[in-house]
Amino acid sequence: IAGITQAPTSQILAAGRRMTLRCTQDMRHNAMYWYRQDLGLGLRLIHYSNTAGTTGKGEVPDGYSVSRANTDDFPLTLASAVPSQTSVYFCASSDSSGGTGELFFGEGSRLTVL
Amino acid sequence: GQNIDQPTEMTATEGAIVQINCTYQTSGFNGLFWYQQHAGEAPTFLSYNVLDGLEEKGRFSSFLSRSKGYSYLLLKELQMKDSASYLCAVMDSNYQLIWGAGTKLIIKP
Numbered sequence: 001i002a003g004i005t006q007a008p009t010s011q012i013l014a015a016g017r018r019m020t021l022r023c024t025q026d027m028r029h030n031a032m033y034w035y036r037q038d039l040g041l042g043l044r045l046i047h048y049s050n051t052a053g054t055t056g057k058g059e060v061p062d063g064y065s066v067s068r069a070n071t072d073d074f075p076l077t078l079a080s081a082v083p084s085q086t087s088v089y090f091c092a093s094s095d096s097s098g099g100t101g102e103l104f105f106g107e108g109s110r111l112t113v114l
Numbered sequence: 115g116q117n118i119d120q121p122t123e124m125t126a127t128e129g130a131i132v133q134i135n136c137t138y139q140t141s142g143f144n145g146l147f148w149y150q151q152h153a154g155e156a157p158t159f160l161s162y163n164v165l166d167g168l169e170e171k172g173r174f175s176s177f178l179s180r181s182k183g184y185s186y187l188l189l190k191e192l193q194m195k196d197s198a199s200y201l202c203a204v205m206d207s208n209y210q211l212i213w214g215a216g217t218k219l220i221i222k223p
Contacts, residue, residue: 040215041215042118042201042203042213042214042216043201043203043211044213045211058210090156090157102147102162103147103159104159105156106156108155108156
């Protein structure tokens with residue numbers, strides 16, 4: 001049982017480069033999320049998708065974009081990376097976008113922008 | 115604004131009991147979650163409270179008082195593997211999760 005798979009697990013990136021973090025789930029959950037986690041701060045929502053074909057902005061969406069072409073995949077793209085985007089990125093999913101479903105997280109992608 | 119407060123770090127002894135508090139101020143309330151996160155790993159779900167009272171699940175219990183904007187996570191018979199960060203999160207009126215910064219729990223032998 002894979003659950004949620006993220007790739008890459010770790011990446012060092014030069015500022016100004018484009019980067020896509022991949023996220024795939026095999027649980028057929030309708031809702032998916034991208035968070036970033038920084039030391040001393042709570043998880044912050046970047047973008048979310050309540051169902052395939054729809055996306056929404058979270059708390060910190062600037063500099064990031066997402067797409068949800070199908071139920072399983074939810075990639076996060078940094079169009080032109082900046083050092084402040086150095087963080088650990090977690091993809092998550094839940095089986096109820098507006099209800100009380102628990103979140104299932106991927107193992108995280110550690111991104112360093114130099 | 116919306117705010118979740120929890121202690122930054124706590125230390126406890128193996129075999130003992132520890133209580134991790136969480137206070138919140140949010141726009142509406144649709145439930146409170148506790149997650150456990152070991153260093154370098156993903157958060158994993160521990161508990162969910164939407165009604166006042168205590169929910170017990172093995173060695174872990176979670177309490178909620180909606181009128182006080184308060185919750186706690188109680189860990190009994192502490193084991194070394196319980197060393198982790200514990201994240202409190204509240205679902206607001208828009209069904210968005212607001213996260214606390216987490217409490218790092220250190221267990222000493």
